[in-house]
Amino acid sequence: MKPAIRGIAVNTFRESARNKMFYLLVFFGILFALSSKLVSFLTLGDAMKVLKDTGLAAINFFCVLIAIFTGINLVYKEIEKKTVFNILSKPLSRDEFIAGKFLGLALTMLTALGAMAVIFFAFVAVSGGGFDLGILLYFFMLYLELLVIVAISLLFSSFTTPILSFIFTVSLYLIGQVMWTFNEFKDYLAIPLWRVFTQGLYYLLPNLHKFNIKNEVVMGTAIDPWSVLFSVLYALAYVLALLALTVLIFRRREFQ
Amino acid sequence: MKALEIKGLKKSFRSNFLIKKFNILKGIDLDVEKGEIYGFLGPNGAGKTTTIKCIMGLLSPDSGEVRVDGLPAHAAAARQRIGFLPENPYFYDYLTAREFLLFSASLFNIPEKEMRDKVAALIHRVGLSGHEDLKLRKFSKGMIQRLGLAQALVNDPDLLILDEPFSGLDPVGRKDLRLLILALREQGKTVFFSSHILQDMELMADRVGIILAGTIRRQGKLSELIARSTQYVEVVCDRIAPKELARIHPDHALRDNQSVLTLAGDADVNLVVESIIHSGGRILAVNPVKMTLEDIFFSEMAGGANGVPTSQSNGTGAPPNPSTLGGKP
Numbered sequence: 001m002k003p004a005i006r007g008i009a010v011n012t013f014r015e016s017a018r019n020k021m022f023y024l025l026v027f028f029g030i031l032f033a034l035s036s037k038l039v040s041f042l043t044l045g046d047a048m049k050v051l052k053d054t055g056l057a058a059i060n061f062f063c064v065l066i067a068i069f070t071g072i073n074l075v076y077k078e079i080e081k082k083t084v085f086n087i088l089s090k091p092l093s094r095d096e097f098i099a100g101k102f103l104g105l106a107l108t109m110l111t112a113l114g115a116m117a118v119i120f121f122a123f124v125a126v127s128g129g130g131f132d133l134g135i136l137l138y139f140f141m142l143y144l145e146l147l148v149i150v151a152i153s154l155l156f157s158s159f160t161t162p163i164l165s166f167i168f169t170v171s172l173y174l175i176g177q178v179m180w181t182f183n184e185f186k187d188y189l190a191i192p193l194w195r196v197f198t199q200g201l202y203y204l205l206p207n208l209h210k211f212n213i214k215n216e217v218v219m220g221t222a223i224d225p226w227s228v229l230f231s232v233l234y235a236l237a238y239v240l241a242l243l244a245l246t247v248l249i250f251r252r253r254e255f256q
Numbered sequence: 257m258k259a260l261e262i263k264g265l266k267k268s269f270r271s272n273f274l275i276k277k278f279n280i281l282k283g284i285d286l287d288v289e290k291g292e293i294y295g296f297l298g299p300n301g302a303g304k305t306t307t308i309k310c311i312m313g314l315l316s317p318d319s320g321e322v323r324v325d326g327l328p329a330h331a332a333a334a335r336q337r338i339g340f341l342p343e344n345p346y347f348y349d350y351l352t353a354r355e356f357l358l359f360s361a362s363l364f365n366i367p368e369k370e371m372r373d374k375v376a377a378l379i380h381r382v383g384l385s386g387h388e389d390l391k392l393r394k395f396s397k398g399m400i401q402r403l404g405l406a407q408a409l410v411n412d413p414d415l416l417i418l419d420e421p422f423s424g425l426d427p428v429g430r431k432d433l434r435l436l437i438l439a440l441r442e443q444g445k446t447v448f449f450s451s452h453i454l455q456d457m458e459l460m461a462d463r464v465g466i467i468l469a470g471t472i473r474r475q476g477k478l479s480e481l482i483a484r485s486t487q488y489v490e491v492v493c494d495r496i497a498p499k500e501l502a503r504i505h506p507d508h509a510l511r512d513n514q515s516v517l518t519l520a521g522d523a524d525v526n527l528v529v530e531s532i533i534h535s536g537g538r539i540l541a542v543n544p545v546k547m548t549l550e551d552i553f554f555s556e557m558a559g560g561a562n563g564v565p566t567s568q569s570n571g572t573g574a575p576p577n578p579s580t581l582g583g584k585p
Contacts, residue, residue: 086347
């Protein structure tokens with residue numbers, strides 16, 4: 001990797017890692033994941049399943065929060081505080097700048113998720129659950145989802161304010177969770193144009209539901225390896241497409 | 257080959273939902289020789305920063321050409337030779353000075369190992385020794401400016417582009433920075449700096465370009481600009497009767513028991529001097545009074561090109577009166 005891209009990635013990671021908000025969210029993520037034990041006491045049924053279900057949901061929620069907050073701020077702050085003047089006047093392209101930013105965010109998310117995952121694994125083991133390979137797979141899929149979210153927030157932060165970026169990213173995230181319904185919904189539409197439109201949205205907008213294998217992991221049902229492989233390819237393609245769009249917008253951006 | 261060459265640079269901005277177009281740069285032509293300090297002078301809003309941003313690729317010009325060492329300014333090879341200090345720089349406040357300089361070095365694809373010693377030397381050079389591990393959020397404005405210069409030197413550039421480098425500095429900081437820039441010229445570096453402060457130009461610049469409303473109004477060696485602009489000549493003499501003086505030249509006055517004749521810049525001074533001596537007078541001094549850069553600048557601002565000082569330069573609103581002009585002998 002070129003030292004310039006690595007430099008920007010490391011600096012991006014450093015910025016997140018030296019932000020108190022980052023630690024606060026990681027802390028709450030761990031706290032809520034561990035409090036799943038409490039929920040399991042209060043619920044009827046298999047306590048381990050409840051523990052995994054609520055714990056993984058808490059980690060998911062806080063990781064998504066970290067991805068959105070760090071993603072929407074990083075490029076915008078560079079522009080707002082004019083630190084970008086200093087970077088883009090150096091012999092590196094705007095494409096390399098975006099690539100470095102994304103890699104730094106990916107590293108940030110890996111650290112946040114890694115910290116929560118290690119503690120959750122230990123917690124499950126101590127609670128008598130042993131090592132569950134399914135949970136590891138769940139975290140891997142969650143990481144893919146986080147990469148897509150980070151790429152979405154990076155795209156918006158390259159041309160709009162953090163508030164609008166937040167609204168757009170959260171909207172896409174929520175739509176992405178129910179995207180699968182679009183595919184089924186289209187069959188009920190009578191007008192062909194609407195069907196084409198709905199089908200178009202289905203392929204265009206992120207289908208984040210693909211990455212959610214929590215139910216399978218908690219219930220212990222089999223996970224289709226082809227479905228996992230498809231999700232990996234889907235995440236890669238989607239992230240690359242979003243980064244390409246971000247680069248196209250950022251190349252044309254003027255810094256007054 | 258010129259260190260920096262700008263030809264026909266034009267830039268406009270649109271506002272009001274793309275309706276109104278503002279022409280900020282209306283065809284900038286300038287060139288900077290290697291090894292000189294070039295002062296880019298203009299009032300606020302004249303287009304100095306816009307020009308610099310076009311050089312650095314932060315803005316895309318509508319038309320025109322910018323070359324560094326003969327290379328297009330946007331080329332990576334050209335950028336590799338430039339050190340840039342933006343106006344009112346803000347750097348990452350969560351980094352230390354050392355971390356920031358190492359980061360800056362990485363952007364030039366310089367390996368970190370190679371940079372460690374260089375960074376220590378740079379920190380020392382800009383007078384930040386002892387502060388290398390302090391977070392930038394604790395730096396004063398002057399320290400940030402010094403660090404900004406250090407990051408501009410991190411790649412050992414041939415050309416330094418400094419946008420308002422003296423802005424916000426106290427007198428000590430200004431002097432230090434001035435000495436540092438002069439030392440860089442001694443090393444053969446080319447420095448292009450913008451300022452609206454005339455004193456900076458007079459103290460440092462070899463050549464000056466005056467930009468007003470998006471056009472270069474004057475460009476040249478500071479010494480030539482000033483030399484070309486002899487406003488008038490004062491001949492100081494004594495031991496001569498006022499009547500005799502009036503015969504030689506009508507514009508004369510008495511100052512501290514000495515007679516002062518004020519001649520037009522292009523008057524035959526020799527003839528006047530000879531006449532005074534012939535009439536028994538004694539010549540005490542012949543002072544060509546030249547325009548200061550300030551006079552030239554205000555003259556350009558007033559739209560004149562002939563070097564006639566304006567009310568802004570003599571501060572009276574009256575027609576130019578040699579006795580009130582702050583000319584340089």
